[in-house]
Amino acid sequence: MLLCRVVGDIVSTIKNKQLTGEKLLLVQPVDLDTHTPMGNELIAVDRAQAGDGDLVLVNKEGGSARMILKKPTTPVQAVIVAVVDGMDITSSVRTNTDS
Numbered sequence: 001m002l003l004c005r006v007v008g009d010i011v012s013t014i015k016n017k018q019l020t021g022e023k024l025l026l027v028q029p030v031d032l033d034t035h036t037p038m039g040n041e042l043i044a045v046d047r048a049q050a051g052d053g054d055l056v057l058v059n060k061e062g063g064s065a066r067m068i069l070k071k072p073t074t075p076v077q078a079v080i081v082a083v084v085d086g087m088d089i090t091s092s093v094r095t096n097t098d099s
Contacts, residue, residue, distance in 0.1 A: 002029050002058045003084070006050050010043055018074040025050060025080060027058055032089070044078035045069065055084040 004027035012024070023046040029039040035055065042060070047068060050056050058078050059065050065079040066072050 001081075002027075002060050002078075003032055003035075004029050004042075004044075004056050004058045004080075005035070005037070006052055006054045006056060006080075007041060008052065016075055018071055019045070019076070022046075022069075027056060027078070027080065029058075030055070042078050044080045045076055046080045048080050048083050050080050050083050056080045057082040057084060 006025050007028045008026040010024035010026060024043055025046050026041050027044050028037045028041045030036060031038050042058075044058050044060075045065070048056060057080070059068060059081050060078045065076050066074050068079045068081065069076060
C-alpha cells in the first residue's frame, strides 16, 4: 500500500475495453510523516470516489489490484482503495533509524 495524494484525473476517449466505465486518477506518492511528494506519479483506478487533492491509500500490487476489480485479465497495476480522513501514527510502531 502507498499513501498518495490525488493530483489529477486521466481522460481517455479510447482505452482498453476492460477499463470502460472506470475512473482513472493521477496520484503522487507522499511521505508518511510530512505528506511531501516522493517518487513518480502513477495512474490508479478509483474505487473510493476520491477527488483532486484527497489523501488516498493505493494498492500497487498488480495481482491484488485485479482481484479488487474482480477482473483477472484487466491491465491495471494500482487501485485507490480508501480516502484517508485522518491518521494517528504511534511512535512505538516506527522503526528507530538514528542508531
